[in-house]
Amino acid sequence: MTKDFDHIVIGAGISGLGAAHFSARRGLATLVLEAAPRVGGCINTHEFQGLGGFWTEAGSHTCFNSYGNLLTIMDDLGLTSRILPKAKVGYRLWQDGERRSIVSALHFLEAAVSLPRLFTTPKQGQRVADYYGRVLGRRNYRDLLRHAFQAVICQAADDYPAEALFRRKPRRKDVIKAFTFADGLAAIPAAIAGQERLQVRTGQRITAIVPDQGGWRVVADGASEVTCDYLTLAVPPDAAARLLPTGFDGARHAIGAIAMAEIETLLLAFRGADLQLPALAGLIAVDGPFYSAVSRDFLPAGTHRGFAFHFRPGALCRDDQVTVACRALGIDPGQIAAQAQVHNRLPALRAGHTAVVGRIDSAMAGSRLAITGNWFLGVSIEDALTRSRRETDRLFGAEPSRLP
Ligand SMILES: Cc1cc2nc3c(=O)[nH]c(=O)nc-3n(C[C@H](O)[C@H](O)[C@H](O)COP(=O)(O)OP(=O)(O)OC[C@H]3O[C@@H](n4cnc5c(N)ncnc54)[C@H](O)[C@@H]3O)c2cc1C
Structure with missing residues (x-):
C-alpha cells in the first residue's frame, strides 16, 4: 500500500530541517513533524x-564560513546573498564581580611551552580537561579555557570529549567568516521550512513509531497518524530513546548513556542610552551562577541592546537571575526595557562518545530509520548538519550531482 510520504522527519531543529531539505531536494515527498509551535x-x-x-538570540548566535553543509542549503534557498557580517566586538571575563580582559587570565609562558604539544597530542578519546590542559597548560586550562568552553557548551566542560569541540573544517573563501542575518539566525530554519518542496507541521508531539508494511506509522499525541517509507528521528537523545520502535533495543541502550544539560536562559533588553557598558560580544563567567552571556552587539540596532544570560539550572530564582545579570552589565534592574525566559537543552557528551555513536550506527545499519541530532559529532549547527547529511545519504544513497 502506498504511504502518505516518502520520508518523515521528527523534529524541526536544524538537524531535522537539514535532513528534510536533503531529501526534498532529491524530489522525495517529505514531511517534518515538530512538537513546538515554532521551527x-x-x-x-x-x-x-x-x-x-528588536530581537536577540536566545540560542545559537553565530554561523561560520566553515559550515559547508549549511552553506549548500543556504545556496539552494538563495540565503547566502542575505548574510551580514558580525561586528568585531570581544568577549570579557566575569570574575570576582568585575569584567576583565581575556588576556588577564592567560599564562603566556606556560602556553608557549605547552603549545608544541598541539602537533603531537591526539584529540580522539581525550577529555577536554586532559587534552587542553596538555596543549595549553594546566593553569591556562584552569583559569581560562575551562570557563571559555563552559561558556560555549553551557555546561561543565572537563569531561566533554575533546574531539567533539572545535572540529576543523575547510572555510569557504567567498563567504564572510562569521555571519548572521538582519532578522537573526531564525532566517535559516524559516527559509528551509518555508520552501514549497517540503511540508512542516508544528504542534505535533510524536508519541510512537510503529513498523508498518516495510515502512513506518508515526503517531502524534492527538492520536493522528501518518505513514511513510523512510523515517528520520531528529530529536534530543532522551526523546529518541523513548520513540525508537521495538527491534532497536541495542540503539536505545546505547543512547541511554547520553545525558542532557538543562540551561535557564534569561533574555534582557535595554534602551541603548541607559547602558554605560562598552560594546561587547558577551561575558564568560569564571565564577557565578551563569555560564555565559551573549550580547546582540554583533549587529547594533541603534535603539536597544540585548543579552542572553545562560544560567545553571536550579541555581537561582528569576528575580535573583535578573539581579545577577544586571550587576554584570552595570545597570539597575529598573532600567530593563523587556525580558523573557527560555529553556535551552544541549547534550552532555562524555569522553568515549565515538564508541557510543558506533554502537548506535551498528544497531541502525540497513534499516529505513535514520537518527540525527547535535549529539553525534558535536553540538555546532554544522556538526548537526554533517550527521543529517550522512544519514540522508545512508537512507537514499549519495546525491549524484553532489558527489565530491
Ligand atoms: C545557548 C546556545 C547557543 C548556541 N550557539 C551556537 C552557535 O553560536 N553556533 C552554532 O553552530 N551552534 C550553537 N549552538 C548549538 C546549536 O544551536 C544546536 O546544537 C543545534 O541548533 C541543535 O539542533 P538539533 O536539531 O539537533 O536539536 P534541537 O534544536 O534541540 O531540535 C530538536 C527538535 O525536536 C523537537 N522535538 C523533541 N521531541 C519531539 C517529539 N516527540 N515530537 C516532535 N518533535 C520533537 C524539539 O521541539 C526541537 O524543536 C548553541 C546552542 C545553544 C543552546
Missing part, C-alpha cells in the same frame, strides 16, 4: 514585544 529548536531568535522588532 528552529535551539536556533531561536527572540523578538521582544513592544520594542519595534
Whole structure:
C-alpha cells in the first residue's frame, strides 16, 4: 500500500530541517513533524514585544564560513546573498564581580611551552580537561579555557570529549567568516521550512513509531497518524530513546548513556542610552551562577541592546537571575526595557562518545530509520548538519550531482 510520504522527519531543529531539505531536494515527498509551535529548536531568535522588532538570540548566535553543509542549503534557498557580517566586538571575563580582559587570565609562558604539544597530542578519546590542559597548560586550562568552553557548551566542560569541540573544517573563501542575518539566525530554519518542496507541521508531539508494511506509522499525541517509507528521528537523545520502535533495543541502550544539560536562559533588553557598558560580544563567567552571556552587539540596532544570560539550572530564582545579570552589565534592574525566559537543552557528551555513536550506527545499519541530532559529532549547527547529511545519504544513497 502506498504511504502518505516518502520520508518523515521528527523534529524541526536544524538537524531535522537539514535532513528534510536533503531529501526534498532529491524530489522525495517529505514531511517534518515538530512538537513546538515554532521551527528552529535551539536556533531561536527572540523578538521582544513592544520594542519595534528588536530581537536577540536566545540560542545559537553565530554561523561560520566553515559550515559547508549549511552553506549548500543556504545556496539552494538563495540565503547566502542575505548574510551580514558580525561586528568585531570581544568577549570579557566575569570574575570576582568585575569584567576583565581575556588576556588577564592567560599564562603566556606556560602556553608557549605547552603549545608544541598541539602537533603531537591526539584529540580522539581525550577529555577536554586532559587534552587542553596538555596543549595549553594546566593553569591556562584552569583559569581560562575551562570557563571559555563552559561558556560555549553551557555546561561543565572537563569531561566533554575533546574531539567533539572545535572540529576543523575547510572555510569557504567567498563567504564572510562569521555571519548572521538582519532578522537573526531564525532566517535559516524559516527559509528551509518555508520552501514549497517540503511540508512542516508544528504542534505535533510524536508519541510512537510503529513498523508498518516495510515502512513506518508515526503517531502524534492527538492520536493522528501518518505513514511513510523512510523515517528520520531528529530529536534530543532522551526523546529518541523513548520513540525508537521495538527491534532497536541495542540503539536505545546505547543512547541511554547520553545525558542532557538543562540551561535557564534569561533574555534582557535595554534602551541603548541607559547602558554605560562598552560594546561587547558577551561575558564568560569564571565564577557565578551563569555560564555565559551573549550580547546582540554583533549587529547594533541603534535603539536597544540585548543579552542572553545562560544560567545553571536550579541555581537561582528569576528575580535573583535578573539581579545577577544586571550587576554584570552595570545597570539597575529598573532600567530593563523587556525580558523573557527560555529553556535551552544541549547534550552532555562524555569522553568515549565515538564508541557510543558506533554502537548506535551498528544497531541502525540497513534499516529505513535514520537518527540525527547535535549529539553525534558535536553540538555546532554544522556538526548537526554533517550527521543529517550522512544519514540522508545512508537512507537514499549519495546525491549524484553532489558527489565530491
Ligand atoms: C545557548 C546556545 C547557543 C548556541 N550557539 C551556537 C552557535 O553560536 N553556533 C552554532 O553552530 N551552534 C550553537 N549552538 C548549538 C546549536 O544551536 C544546536 O546544537 C543545534 O541548533 C541543535 O539542533 P538539533 O536539531 O539537533 O536539536 P534541537 O534544536 O534541540 O531540535 C530538536 C527538535 O525536536 C523537537 N522535538 C523533541 N521531541 C519531539 C517529539 N516527540 N515530537 C516532535 N518533535 C520533537 C524539539 O521541539 C526541537 O524543536 C548553541 C546552542 C545553544 C543552546
